[in-house]
Amino acid sequence: MSERKPRIGQSRTTLSDVADYIGVSAITVSRALNKPELVSEALRVRIDEAVQTLGYVPNRAARALASARSHSVVVLVPSLSNTVFVDTLAAIHDTLYPSGYQMLIGDTRYSAQEEENLLRTYLEYNPDGILITGFDHTPATRSLLGAAGIPTVHMMELDDSATMPCVGFSQFDSGYALTRFLIEKGYRRIAFLAAQLDPRTLKRGEGYRAALREAGLYSPQRELAEPSPSSVGLGAQLLDRLLEQAPDCDAIFCNNDDLALGVMFQCQRRHIAVPEQLAIAGFNDLDASAWTNPPLTSVATPRYEIGREAALMLLALMSGRAPVSTRVDLGYRLVVRHST
Amino acid sequence: MSERKPRIGQSRTTLSDVADYIGVSAITVSRALNKPELVSEALRVRIDEAVQTLGYVPNRAARALASARSHSVVVLVPSLSNTVFVDTLAAIHDTLYPSGYQMLIGDTRYSAQEEENLLRTYLEYNPDGILITGFDHTPATRSLLGAAGIPTVHMMELDDSATMPCVGFSQFDSGYALTRFLIEKGYRRIAFLAAQLDPRTLKRGEGYRAALREAGLYSPQRELAEPSPSSVGLGAQLLDRLLEQAPDCDAIFCNNDDLALGVMFQCQRRHIAVPEQLAIAGFNDLDASAWTNPPLTSVATPRYEIGREAALMLLALMSGRAPVSTRVDLGYRLVVRHST
DNA sequence: TTGTACGCGTTATCAC
DNA sequence: GTGATAACGCGTACAA
Numbered sequence: 001m002s003e004r005k006p007r008i009g010q011s012r013t014t015l016s017d018v019a020d021y022i023g024v025s026a027i028t029v030s031r032a033l034n035k036p037e038l039v040s041e042a043l044r045v046r047i048d049e050a051v052q053t054l055g056y057v058p059n060r061a062a063r064a065l066a067s068a069r070s071h072s073v074v075v076l077v078p079s080l081s082n083t084v085f086v087d088t089l090a091a092i093h094d095t096l097y098p099s100g101y102q103m104l105i106g107d108t109r110y111s112a113q114e115e116e117n118l119l120r121t122y123l124e125y126n127p128d129g130i131l132i133t134g135f136d137h138t139p140a141t142r143s144l145l146g147a148a149g150i151p152t153v154h155m156m157e158l159d160d161s162a163t164m165p166c167v168g169f170s171q172f173d174s175g176y177a178l179t180r181f182l183i184e185k186g187y188r189r190i191a192f193l194a195a196q197l198d199p200r201t202l203k204r205g206e207g208y209r210a211a212l213r214e215a216g217l218y219s220p221q222r223e224l225a226e227p228s229p230s231s232v233g234l235g236a237q238l239l240d241r242l243l244e245q246a247p248d249c250d251a252i253f254c255n256n257d258d259l260a261l262g263v264m265f266q267c268q269r270r271h272i273a274v275p276e277q278l279a280i281a282g283f284n285d286l287d288a289s290a291w292t293n294p295p296l297t298s299v300a301t302p303r304y305e306i307g308r309e310a311a312l313m314l315l316a317l318m319s320g321r322a323p324v325s326t327r328v329d330l331g332y333r334l335v336v337r338h339s340t
Numbered sequence: 341m342s343e344r345k346p347r348i349g350q351s352r353t354t355l356s357d358v359a360d361y362i363g364v365s366a367i368t369v370s371r372a373l374n375k376p377e378l379v380s381e382a383l384r385v386r387i388d389e390a391v392q393t394l395g396y397v398p399n400r401a402a403r404a405l406a407s408a409r410s411h412s413v414v415v416l417v418p419s420l421s422n423t424v425f426v427d428t429l430a431a432i433h434d435t436l437y438p439s440g441y442q443m444l445i446g447d448t449r450y451s452a453q454e455e456e457n458l459l460r461t462y463l464e465y466n467p468d469g470i471l472i473t474g475f476d477h478t479p480a481t482r483s484l485l486g487a488a489g490i491p492t493v494h495m496m497e498l499d500d501s502a503t504m505p506c507v508g509f510s511q512f513d514s515g516y517a518l519t520r521f522l523i524e525k526g527y528r529r530i531a532f533l534a535a536q537l538d539p540r541t542l543k544r545g546e547g548y549r550a551a552l553r554e555a556g557l558y559s560p561q562r563e564l565a566e567p568s569p570s571s572v573g574l575g576a577q578l579l580d581r582l583l584e585q586a587p588d589c590d591a592i593f594c595n596n597d598d599l600a601l602g603v604m605f606q607c608q609r610r611h612i613a614v615p616e617q618l619a620i621a622g623f624n625d626l627d628a629s630a631w632t633n634p635p636l637t638s639v640a641t642p643r644y645e646i647g648r649e650a651a652l653m654l655l656a657l658m659s660g661r662a663p664v665s666t667r668v669d670l671g672y673r674l675v676v677r678h679s680t
Numbered sequence: 681t682t683g684t685a686c687g688c689g690t691t692a693t694c695a696c
Numbered sequence: 697g698t699g700a701t702a703a704c705g706c707g708t709a710c711a712a
Contacts, residue, residue, distance in 0.1 A: 012488075014689055025699050030691065040697060055487060060464040061410065062689030064401035065704045080426045089420060093447070102461070105445050107433070121442070124400040147395055148352075232628040258628075265631045288572040288598075288628075291605045354705055365683050370707065380681060402705035405688045 013056045021050045033058070064126060072102040073314065074127040076118060078110045078198060082230075084284055084303050085133070088155065091307025092131060099315055101128070108133070110198050110229075116141045123148055129314045131155055135164070136199040151317035153310045156200060158329055165317065165326040167310040171200045174299050174332040175207025178253055178281055181334055183215050187251035187279055191222035193238050193263065194255035195230040201255050204283065208253055221246045230255070235262020236269075250278060251340065257282035257289045260296055264339070268293075279340040294338035302330040353396045361390045373398070404466060412442040413654065414467040416458060418450045418538060422570075424624055424643045425473070428495065431647025432471060439655055441468070448473070450538050450569075456481045463488055469654045471495055475504070476539040491657035493650045496540060498669055505657065505666040507650040509642065511540045514672040515547025518593055518621055518639050521674055523555050527591035527619055531562035533578050533603065534595035535570040541595050544623065548593055561586045570595070575602020576609075590618060591680065597622035597629045600636055604679070608633075619680040634678035642670040 019026040024043065032039040032047040039047070050056075064070040075092055077085040093103055104125060106118035116138045119130075123144065130145070130152040137145075145152055154166040182190050192208045194201050205225070212218035224242045226234065235258060242249065254260035260282030267274050274280055274294060282289055285300035309328050316323035356366040364383065372379040372387040379387070390396075404410040415432055417425040433443055444465060446458035456478045459470075463484065470485070470492040477485075485492055494506040522530050532548045534541050545565070552558035564582045566574065575598060582589070594600035600622030607614050614620055614634060622629055625640035649668050656663035 015691095016689080026689085027691075027700085028698060031698085034691090038697075043697085057460070058464050059405070059466060059689055061401040061404035061466060062704090063691075065399070065405055065706090066689075066691040068691095068704070070401065080420065080429060081423060083421060086420045086426075090447070102444075104442075107430070120397070124398050126399060126401060232631050236631050261628060262631055265633060268633045288601060291572050291576050291602055293605060293608045355707095356705080366705085367684085367707075368682060371682085374707085378681075383681085399705055402688090403707075405690085406705075406707040408688070408707095 013054045014059070015056070018047065018050050018054055018056050021054060022046050068126070069128055070126045071100055072104050072125055072127050073129040073131060073311075074104045074106060074119070074122040074125070075131045076106045076108055076115055076122075077133050078108050080105075080107045083286055084301065087303040088307035088310075091304040092311045095308050095311035096315070101315075110196060112136060112138045112141065116144070119144055129153075129318045131310055131314060134199050135159060135166075151314060153314045153317070155306055155310045157203070158327060162327050165313055165323070167306050167313060167328040167330065169302065169306075169330050169332050171203035172207040172210075174283075174301070175204030175253075176211045177207070177332070177334060178283070178299050179208045179211035181336070182251050182253065182279065182281065182340065183211065183217065185251075185279070185340055187340075188217055189219070189222065189246070189249045190217065190251045190253060191224065191242055191246060191249040192253045192255070193224050193235070193242060193259055195226045195228060195234055195238070195259060196255075197225055197227050204255060219246070222249050230258045232258050232262040232265070235259035236266040237262070239263045239266040239270075251275075252278065252280050254280065254282045257284050257286040257296065257298055260298070260339075261288060261292065264292055264296065275338065275340050281340050285335050289335075290337070292339070297337045297340040298335050300333040300335050302332065305330050353394045354399070355396070358387065358390050358394055358396050361394060362386050408466070409468055410466045411440055412444055412465055412467050413469040413471060413651075414444045414446060414459070414462040414465070415471045416446045416448055416455055416462075417473050418448050420445075420447045423626055424641065427643040428647035428650075431644040432651045435648050435651035436655070441655075450536060452476060452478045452481065456484070459484055469493075469658045471650055471654060474539050475499060475506075491654060493654045493657070495646055495650045497543070498667060502667050505653055505663070507646050507653060507668040507670065509646075509670050509672050511543035512547040512550075514623075514639050514641070515544030515593075516551045517547070517672070517674060518623070519548045519551035521676070522591050522593065522619065522621065522680065523551065523557065525591075525619070525680060527680075528557055529559070529562065529586070529589045530557065530591045530593060531564065531582055531586060531589040532593045532595070533564050533575070533582060533599055535566045535568060535574055535578070535599060536595075537565055537567050544595060559586070562589050570598045572598050572602040572605070575599035576606040577602070579603045579606040579610075591615075592618065592620050594620065594622045597624050597626040597636065597638055600638070600679075601628060601632065604632055604636065615678065615680050621680050625675050629675075630677070632679070637677045637680040638675050640673040640675050642672065645670050 015029050016026040019029045029047055032044045036044055079085055104122050108115035119141055130150050133155050134157050154164055156168040158168050158170055159166045224238055260280055263280055272278050282296050282298040285298040289296040289298050313323045355369050359366040359369045369387055372384050376384055419425055444462055448455035459481055470490050473495050474497050494504055496508040498508050498510055499506045564578055600620055603620055612618050622636050622638040625638040629636040629638050653663045
């Protein structure tokens with residue numbers, strides 16, 4: 001006979017409201033919603049109707065608390081203003097959504113420290129899985145990941161030691177391959193333009209350097225690395241700076257297509273013929289790159305596929321199944337157009 | 341003497357673990373973390389240390405359940421591949437984060453139905469607030485919002501009836517203004533190129549139409565609307581189609597800068613002089629637009645400010661304070677460059 | 681300044 | 697196939 005005294009004004013419809021409404025127990029309603037096959041057809045129909053009419057909305061906090069599963073996955077990417085990661089996010093969403101998982105998106109802004117902060121915060125949600133970009137984390141991030149014991153897949157790069165689940169491609173190789181291509185095309189004074197300088201950029205730069213060194217063509221004069229974020233405008237400015245310090249270069253490997261676009265615009269402005277006087281290559285193969293004048297040579301990266309495969313691997317790990325492989329190399333593809 | 345039988349294996353450190361560790365009650369630890377000023381200096385220090393050494397991570401589900409506040413805000417945007425919304429998201433994050441709110445980002449993909457689905461799902465998180473794009477929702481979305489009774493701010497557009505909290509600018513006016521500008525520049529056969537055809541695009545189109553009608557210059561021949569998503573490539577294609585159906589146009593109002601870029605590239609390819617033979621104007625003033633040849637005339641939109649102001653308004657609403665105003669018009673700015 | 685008692689809404693466990 | 701009971705981890709309300 002003890003009267004239930006609600007603390008808050010009237011809360012919203014709960015599972016037991018629905019249960020009371022049709023005279024069954026709460027747990028039965030729970031089952032009808034989560035494991036319909038365990039409830040009789042007739043009852044299930046009545047419950048579904050009641051849910052409709054009462055406008056019942058499950059409470060995830062209660063569910064997470066009781067079941068110790070949050071049905072959410074934390075996804076940490078360096079940037080949302082970079083198409084690369086947005087495409088990857090879209091693929092992750094498409095893959096996880098059908099299985100009932102929500103993404104908790106964290107934008108680390110290319111900062112390992114911010115990544116650590118975000119991870120710490122998102123761990124409060126008890127995520128069932130984690131998708132994180134690359135392998136360059138703070139020590140604290142690594143220990144948080146270790147201590148949490150939550151299935152984690154690393155995206156974009158490959159772990160050479162093959163100890164951590166990962167889906168991506170070799171950043172080094174892709175930089176190497178594009179540079180080799182330019183060398184074989186006959187270019188001899190090939191420059192490298194980079195911004196943002198995140199770990200993947202640096203690895204592509206190493207690939208560039210290795211290829212040139214092998215060919216005996218390397219010159220540090222032709223490298224220009226700017227820590228500020230990439231943009232078309234920055235590309236235009238960097239071309240000017242590059243041509244001051246290395247006026248003789250005959251090709252430029254731009255670390256991404258935004259920079260390459262800026263370089264190309266600036267070439268037009270300075271009446272530098274592309275590719276006759278100066279060849280230009282970009283990276284990532286964005287939408288615009290096929291339409292510039294001349295169209296831009298670039299490296300197409302499997303960003304959607306990375307998101308998809310990483311999410312699939314995570315689903316396997318979360319369900320306790322052993323994934324087919326915990327190291328998936330999706331490669332890259334050279335897209336040759338008229339700018340080289 | 342009743343033995344506590346844990347359901348799950350060993351769970352992670354909880355509040356009472358920390359409390360036991362230093363011999364205080366759980367609630368004291370809770371207070372030390374959430375309202376430090378209510379706990380004595382000395383104790384607070386000991387608690388902080390214990391939290392560190394035990395690696396305690398709060399459980400948001402439990403917190404949300406006990407307090408009926410989730411400290412999370414749902415943000416629904418039409419797209420993540422559109423800089424406009426990404427910038428807005430960044431601003432929202434910057435504004436909400438210091439107050440301890442997490443964003444739950446939903447990408448509706450320009451679909452009112454998908455928006456409804458996302459809202460329904462995210463409502464399970466008991467968000468403390470909602471930020472949603474525009475006013476064009478399904479009836480179900482509207483009733484969900486109403487029934488939930490959660491503070492909600494609409495972004496990007498303005499509510500003429502002034503009944504719903506909103507932060508944005510007049511899409512109609514901005515389209516009207518850009519068209520007026522072109523008319524005053526002397527252009528007489530002004531075309532309108534649009535893709536995606538979301539509500540804001542359509543309203544800008546109405547502004548375009550109104551301005552031309554007023555001036556007696558309107559011709560439906562010069563409108564080209566393509567429902568598929570905007571892209572640079574699409575811009576290039578649409579120019580070709582437009583010039584077939586209206587070869588005489590002397591200016592083009594592109595509904596966004598991506599399309600405008602494609603149009604400009606295609607003009608170069610077709611040897612159409614810009615702006616001499618054909619003027620081009622875009623919308624949103626993206627980074628690249630200042631660097632094309634010629635630089636692109638566009639309309640700068642206050643997308644960062646919209647995110648910031650919307651978040652501030654929501655914070656006020658969530659805290660029960662009456663916001664200064666529930667209808668904030670942040671305007672737009674014509675950026676005139678050499679393409680017109 | 682600190683503690684006790686209890687409930688938030690759901691699911692795991694075990695019984696019927 | 698369905699239900700009773702207890703727990704999940706934390707914060708509110710009130711007491712000391």
